[in-house]
Amino acid sequence: MTIARPNAFLLSLPVELRLQILEYVIDGAANAGLKYPTVPATVRPESNRTFQGLILDLGYYASANLNVLLVCRQLRNELTKAAFQRTVFVIRDPYYVNAKYFRNLQRIQLDSLRRVMLVFQAYRLSQLTSWRWPFNLEGLHLDSLTIALQSATQHTVGGVLSEDYLANSTRDVVGLLRRLEHVNRFKIVQNAAFTTQRFQSWYNQVIGLVLKEDHYQRYDAPDAPQIEATWWDWHFDAAEKSFEFIARPAKPVVPEPDYIEMVAPLVARLMSAMEAGSS
Template sequence: MTIARPHACLLSLPIELRLQILECVIDGSPNAGLKYPKVCATVRPESNRNFQGLILDLGYSAAATLNVLLVCRQLRNEFTKAAFQRTVFVIRDPYYVNAKYFRNLQRVQLDSLRRVMIVFQAYRLSQLSSWRRPFNLEGLHLDNLTIALQSATQHTVGGVLSEDYLANSTRDVVGLLRQLGHVNSFKIVQNAAFTTQRFQAWWYQIIGLILKEDHYQRYDAPDAPQIETTWWDWHFDSAEKSFEFIARPAKPVVPEPDYMEMVAPLVASLMSAMEAGSS
C-alpha cells in the first residue's frame, strides 16, 4: 500500500525560507520599472531615430507587484516591510509632485519605502528645489530616487519641443543636490527624451555648475563657507543613457589651495569627457 506523503505548502516552511522565496517574486533589480526597447525607440525622426537606452516600462505597476501581500494576513504581516523595500513606486503626474501620493500609506509602509521613480518633464524640476529630504517627508529615507524625463513626443509647449528646458533646469538640479539628504542614489534617465547629444551636454553642464557653485559657496559667498549637505560621486552610463549621483559625506572645510588640489582630478575628468564627447 502506498502511503501518501503530506504536501508542503509555503506557510509550512520556516519563515526565513518563506521570505527568501517571496523576495524572488518582487523585481528587485536596479532598473525595475524601466526596460531596454526590443526595437529601437523612435522619438523624433530628425533627432533621435535609433534610441537604445532605458525607457519607461509602461507595463510595470507597483500595485501588481505587491499583490502577493493580498494572499493572506500572515504573508502580509511577515512580508510587508521587505516587499515595500524592494518595490519601485512610480509616480506619473504631469503637473505636481508632493507628499500626497503617500498619504494612504501606513507608517510601517512609509518607513519601508526605499525606491521611488518620478516621470517628470524637465521644466518641472524646479518643484523639487525646496526638498531637504524626499518629498520633505519626515522618516522617508530612499536608497534610489530616479527621475525619468518625460518622453520627447509629449514634452511640448504649443506643439513645439523646447530642449532649452534642460539648460534652464541645470541650476534647479544643482541646488537640489547641494541640500538633499536621506537619499543614497539620485538618477536621471533620458527615457528617449531630447537627443542623446543634448542630454549628455546637459550632464556636463550640471557637473560644471556643481563644481563652480561649491567653490563659490565655500570661499566667495558673503556668508561663506556654506557647506553642502551631501557630496556626490557621479557617473554617466552611455548604455542606459542615464547619469547617477551616489551620496557621500560633505567635504571638509580646507584652505582654498588644498580645495583646488582636491577637485583638480574632477575638473580634469570633466574636461576629458567633454573633449571625447565632441570628437
C-alpha cells in the same frame, strides 16, 4: 492515495524561507520599471531620429509585486516591510511632484519605501528646488530616487516642443543636489526625451556647475563657508543614457589651495569628457 501534509504548505515554512521565496516573486532588479527596447525607440514620430538606451517599461506596475500581500493576513504582516523595500514605486504625473502620493500609506509602508521613480517633464524640475528630503518628508529614506524624463511625444509647452528645457533646469538640479539628504542614489534617465543637445552634454553642464557652485559657497559667498548637505560621486552611463549620483559625506572645510588640489582630478575628468563630446 497521496495525503497532503500540513508542513508542505507555504505558511508552515520558517519565516526566513518565506522571505527568501519572496525574492523570486518580487522584481527587485536594479532597473525595475525601465527596460532596453528590443528595437531602437522613435524619438519623434515626424522624424527619423531613434533612441537606444533605457526607456520606461509601460508594462511595469508596483502592484504586481505586492499581490503576494493579498494572499492572507499572515503573509501581509510578515512580508510588507521586505516587499516595500524591494519594489520600485513609479509615479507618473506630468504636473505635480509632492507628498500627496504617500498620504494613504500606513506607517510601516512609508518607513519601508526605498526605491521611487518619478516620470515627468524636465522643465518641471524646479518643483524639486525646495526639497531637503525626498518629497520633503523627513521620515522618508530612499536607497534610490530616479527621474525618468518624459518622452518627447508627451513633452509640450503650449503645443510646441520645448527643446532647451534641460539647460534651463541645470541650476535647479544643482541646488537640489546641494540640499538633498536621505537619498543614497539619485539618477536621471533620458528615456528618449528629445533635446537639441546630447544628454551627456547636459550632464557635463550639471557637473561643471556643481563644482563651480561648491567653490563659490565655500570661499566667495558673503556668508561663506556654506557646506553642502551631501557630497556626491557621479557617473554617466552611455549605454543607459543616464547619469547617477552616489551620496557621500559632506567635504570638510579646508584652506582654498587644499580644496583646489582635492577637486583637481574631478575638474580634469570633466574637461576630458567635454573635449571627447565635442570631437
